Amino acid sequence: MNNNFAKYGIEHLSPSSCNLFTASPAMFVLQKCLGKRTMVGAAAHRGTAVEHGIAHYLTTGSKPEAIDLAKAEFAKLSSMTGDPRQDKESAAIADMVTIGIEELKGYGTPSSMQGKIEYKVEGLAVPLIGYYDFEFEQHGALIDLKTTHALPSKISTNHARQVALYVAARGDNLDARITYVTSKKSATYQLENKREHVHALEKIALTIQKFIGISDDPYELASLVVPDVDTFYFSDPITRQMAFEIWGL
Amino acid sequence: MALGFNLESSGGANFLPIVKFDARSGRIFRRDRENNENVDVDITKSFKAVVDFENLEVGFINFNTGGAPHFAMATYGDPMPEKPSPDHKPGVRFVAKLASTCGGDVREMASNAKAFLIGIDALHNDYLAGAPKNAGKLPVIALTDSVPVVSGEGAKRTTNYSPVFEITGWVNRPDDLGGSTRVAATAKATPPATGASKVAAPSKKAPADDEDFG
Numbered sequence: 001m002n003n004n005f006a007k008y009g010i011e012h013l014s015p016s017s018c019n020l021f022t023a024s025p026a027m028f029v030l031q032k033c034l035g036k037r038t039m040v041g042a043a044a045h046r047g048t049a050v051e052h053g054i055a056h057y058l059t060t061g062s063k064p065e066a067i068d069l070a071k072a073e074f075a076k077l078s079s080m081t082g083d084p085r086q087d088k089e090s091a092a093i094a095d096m097v098t099i100g101i102e103e104l105k106g107y108g109t110p111s112s113m114q115g116k117i118e119y120k121v122e123g124l125a126v127p128l129i130g131y132y133d134f135e136f137e138q139h140g141a142l143i144d145l146k147t148t149h150a151l152p153s154k155i156s157t158n159h160a161r162q163v164a165l166y167v168a169a170r171g172d173n174l175d176a177r178i179t180y181v182t183s184k185k186s187a188t189y190q191l192e193n194k195r196e197h198v199h200a201l202e203k204i205a206l207t208i209q210k211f212i213g214i215s216d217d218p219y220e221l222a223s224l225v226v227p228d229v230d231t232f233y234f235s236d237p238i239t240r241q242m243a244f245e246i247w248g249l
Numbered sequence: 250m251a252l253g254f255n256l257e258s259s260g261g262a263n264f265l266p267i268v269k270f271d272a273r274s275g276r277i278f279r280r281d282r283e284n285n286e287n288v289d290v291d292i293t294k295s296f297k298a299v300v301d302f303e304n305l306e307v308g309f310i311n312f313n314t315g316g317a318p319h320f321a322m323a324t325y326g327d328p329m330p331e332k333p334s335p336d337h338k339p340g341v342r343f344v345a346k347l348a349s350t351c352g353g354d355v356r357e358m359a360s361n362a363k364a365f366l367i368g369i370d371a372l373h374n375d376y377l378a379g380a381p382k383n384a385g386k387l388p389v390i391a392l393t394d395s396v397p398v399v400s401g402e403g404a405k406r407t408t409n410y411s412p413v414f415e416i417t418g419w420v421n422r423p424d425d426l427g428g429s430t431r432v433a434a435t436a437k438a439t440p441p442a443t444g445a446s447k448v449a450a451p452s453k454k455a456p457a458d459d460e461d462f463g
Binding site: 103104105106107108118119120122123139153154155156157159160168169177178187188189190191192193196197200202203206210 | 286287314317441442443444445446447448449450451
């Protein structure tokens with residue numbers, strides 16, 4: 001099997017990179033093929049920090065420590081971002097940790113956290129890898145945590161694919177759930193149609209493989225896509241400038 | 250020719266697990282998934298299956314996409330679809346329920362190998378001949394032989410194997426083969442739901458009254 005990924009130094013794909021290609025092929029080319037580093041927004045760091053705090057509570061039982069840890073983690077991660085939303089995200093941390101703890105404490109202590117999964121797809125030259133948030137073996141449940149400012153009424157397709165992959169790799173008998181947490185409320189939804197969502201991710205990964213196989217020249221790949229610079233992917237001024245220099249748009 | 254292919258001039262795998270006939274070796278494999286990897290299990294000698302020829306699909310298949318195979322299929326008897334590209338070759342796709350001796354589950358089988366199509370075309374002719382006397386039933390087939398099919402000359406000479414299937418009986422449609430009409434096969438698929446059912450964390454159980462056996 002030809003490895004189209006090797007020429008771009010791509011050793012694996014992940015649910016995140018597949019979702020990125022789906023949402024913004026131009027950003028995928030920018031990051032994965034042209035090797036440009038783009039800013040991670042404060043919202044992403046907020047998610048990491050809140051998860052850090054909740055994980056601490058679930059393993060130690062100390063809520064004040066969990067909140068302090070989450071705040072410290074956010075401050076550390078976002079110190080260099082310059083994202084104007086930093087203050088808003090920082091202000092939400094404590095409430096999100098508190099709400100998330102209430103939602104998840106009934107599960108008890110996770111049997112594992114941040115577990116790496118690897119999933120091989122027939123015909124795909126690189127594996128799909130990912131890291132799940134919490135597995136509760138005692139309840140046969142695997143849960144991924146998502147922080148957001150607006151509570152969704154159902155699981156998003158991207159999240160469904162991501163968690164379906166984790167469960168496919170860990171064992172189909174696990175109950176896949178996604179917990180959404182805002183600063184005011186929370187909800188945990190049960191994932192449906194796991195197999196179909198994994199299949200969708202497989203198809204996306206194979207499409208990426210086919211796309212990057214078109215050329216060894218990343219600029220030729222860039223010429224095949226167009227960035228939507230109004231999306232949040234290009235909201236950072238430096239990233240916006242990169243798009244202008246590469247695509248002239 | 251029952252399936253409508255021009256076998257003189259030419260040359261599956263979605264949600265269901267697959268069974269495949271390897272025309273280069275003349276053997277049938279059941280593809281299983283173990284530890285996230287595909288494992289091909291040779292079931293040539295034990296192969297026996299109920300074939301859903303009521304919902305047989307014919308058309309054009311491209312397995313060399315660099316990714317998932319691409320199918321342009323129509324239910325047998327309906328107008329053939331347009332050939333999407335020069336890389337697409339005539340092919341068939343159908344679903345079969347394996348006998349318990351070779352797996353016992355429902356599988357998809359698809360191929361555009363000329364040698365396979367020769368064998369499946371002959372089997373389908375037998376099916377059409379026997380169907381009127383076995384209304385509402387599906388054929389049970391077994392692989393009795395595979396015969397070499399030589400093509401090309403000189404350095405390009407290749408030998409493939411064509412399956413020889415035999416209808417060994419007729420049975421009522423197994424429940425897990427799905428609907429009996431073509432409507433089931435051609436019903437428009439819809440995107441999978443993601444999930445909107447809220448679930449609560451497990452609650453701590455209060456001790457039962459009779460928990461203490463003293």
